[in-house]
Amino acid sequence: MREISCAQIRAAVAQLFLTANRQIAPDIRQAVTDAADRETSTAARYALSQLTENYVCAEEDGLPICQDTGLAVVFAEVGQEVRITGGLFSDAVTAGVRDAYTEGSLRKSVVDDPLFDRTNTLDNCPPILHTALVSGDRIHLLGIAKGFGSENMSRIGMLTPAAGEAGVLRYIVDTARLAGPNPCPPIIVGVGIGGDFEQAALLAKRMTARPLNKRHPDPRYAALETRALSEINALGIGAAGYGGVTTALNVAIATAPTHIAGLPVAVNICCHASRHAEINL
Numbered sequence: 495m496r497e498i499s500c501a502q503i504r505a506a507v508a509q510l511f512l513t514a515n516r517q518i519a520p521d522i523r524q525a526v527t528d529a530a531d532r533e534t535s536t537a538a539r540y541a542l543s544q545l546t547e548n549y550v551c552a553e554e555d556g557l558p559i560c561q562d563t564g565l566a567v568v569f570a571e572v573g574q575e576v577r578i579t580g581g582l583f584s585d586a587v588t589a590g591v592r593d594a595y596t597e598g599s600l601r602k603s604v605v606d607d608p609l610f611d612r613t614n615t616l617d618n619c620p621p622i623l624h625t626a627l628v629s630g631d632r633i634h635l636l637g638i639a640k641g642f643g644s645e646n647m648s649r650i651g652m653l654t655p656a657a658g659e660a661g662v663l664r665y666i667v668d669t670a671r672l673a674g675p676n677p678c679p680p681i682i683v684g685v686g687i688g689g690d691f692e693q694a695a696l697l698a699k700r701m702t703a704r705p706l707n708k709r710h711p712d713p714r715y716a717a718l719e720t721r722a723l724s725e726i727n728a729l730g731i732g733a734a735g736y737g738g739v740t741t742a743l744n745v746a747i748a749t750a751p752t753h754i755a756g757l758p759v760a761v762n763i764c765c766h767a768s769r770h771a772e773i774n775l
């Protein structure tokens with residue numbers, strides 16, 4: 495067994511959220527730069543150029559890319575040959591998020607009770623933690639700082655198999671259409687197809703962090719990604735809602751086996767401030 499301490503996990507999680515909030519991933523920065531170059535709307539081109547300038551300022555000055563520094567979501571893959579020492583894994587993850595948001599002066603955006611009290615927990619905790627046991631002796635951590643302007647525009651549809659490919663495509667594109675300028679476009683669209691209610695949503699959230707140069711390995715789903723992206727961009731919402739040719743930077747689909755009577759489709763929208771970082775321990 496390989497030992498990994500809670501102190502290592504805590505430090506890694508803290509670094510993930512500091513990095514994610516201050517440094518946009520290179521592929522997203524490049525995609526926004528490319529979108530600015532081909533934009534036909536003057537206002538949208540200006541908005542895109544402001545985004546790229548904002549990315550540079552945030553990284554150079556160590557400031558958050560956006561004032562909404564997000565709800566901390568962690569996808570953890572824990573190798574079965576790892577022995578975690580010095581405490582509970584979930585406590586270490588929570589402590590790492592707390593460190594990042596308190597010591598990094600990131601906005602605290604979590605309330606304890608969702609409906610009545612809504613009292614800020616003052617440390618951006620608890621995070622949302624998804625843990626999977628995998629083979630090997632490593633821990634892989636993906637941290638996503640999820641802003642809620644875009645999260646609030648996400649949807650899940652419990653379609654039936656009769657909806658078919660056309661129904662799935664319509665659901666994805668309609669989600670972007672209904673969102674309009676609210677999720678701070680250009681957006682990244684994560685889609686989960688299959689599984690059940692919660693698995694579809696999990697797949698969709700995970701897909702918001704997929705590298706932009708990847709496509710679904712099945713060419714039929716890869717084609718669906720491309721077609722959905724094209725149709726969303728044809729909506730003309732554009733960067734910051736100023737029209738033009740780029741409403742979305744990517745559509746990423748993940749799939750899972752499902753029930754014979756079901757075709758769940760979850761669409762998780764992420765804004766241009768798609769903040770995520772990962773590390774292997």
Ligand code: SF4
Nearest residue numbers: 560641643644678765
């Ligand atoms: S949706 Fe994204 S860019 Fe817009 S305010 Fe929220 S975190 Fe910031």
